[in-house]
Amino acid sequence: MRTSPPRLATRLLVRFGPREEFLAGDLAERYARGKSRAWYWRQVLGAILVNIAEELRAGKAALLRGWLSWLYLETFWNLTEALGVWSPFVAFLTGSAALRWAGKRSYYSSKKEFYVFFAMKFLYMSVVYQSWDYYRPSAMDVAFGLIVLAVAPAVFFLARRFRRDEGCP
């Protein structure tokens, strides 16, 4: 019997391929019966690509919700900035509510994007404005922040109930 299949390829398959072990078992069986290393690598890379496509197919609705919440976040940010009522605090609260509305799957996947988005915005502002001194909170900003603070608990409560109804942890 031949030696075990390429370790790196098998690790990649386990990490990025389908969760079930049957595919890895089938590949090992065919490799043991004489298939080449090149064949094994082709199969592993093919399986990873197919798995990504299948995940996208299964998560289409979640992706759409995530994209919509993302669109909301960007629009909100630009709008408040244009109106002069922008503040990181307000954007963070409403953004969190939007991401929670998006539901479990897209919430968790969007959360990373959310932080990257903030990090990039902060970096951009630091470079463009050189400092944060340009920002002066207006009365309208404070009022808007207070409204959001008042509404946020209700939004979070509803979002939690929605997630519980969906069977999310």
Place this chain on the structure above:
Amino acid sequence: MASPTSLSGFELMVMLAVIRLGDEAYGVPISEEIERSTGSEVVLGSVYAALTRLQEKGLVTSELGEATSERGGRAKKYFRPTAKGVRDVRDARRAFMKLWRGLPQIEGGNA
């Protein structure tokens, strides 16, 4: 007649391989059967993706099999066609036969 589930060309091939193999239908023989018929290499990952879709449509069922050392101690997953699956394949065949009938380019073998 109940409306048949829509089957893609590849899903139909996988279904036919599962029916043909009977009790021995798991990933390896299914992919070998398709490779023998088409003459080209098949990505096992796409076979499993098709089988998952067929299972979601209620056309096949699956059960766990034995694990062997050749497979690195990993179990096999056997597939069986359901009655609905066999019926849908029969309907697909009927539809294809109707479409193929009376096409001289195909019957004569001249492109």
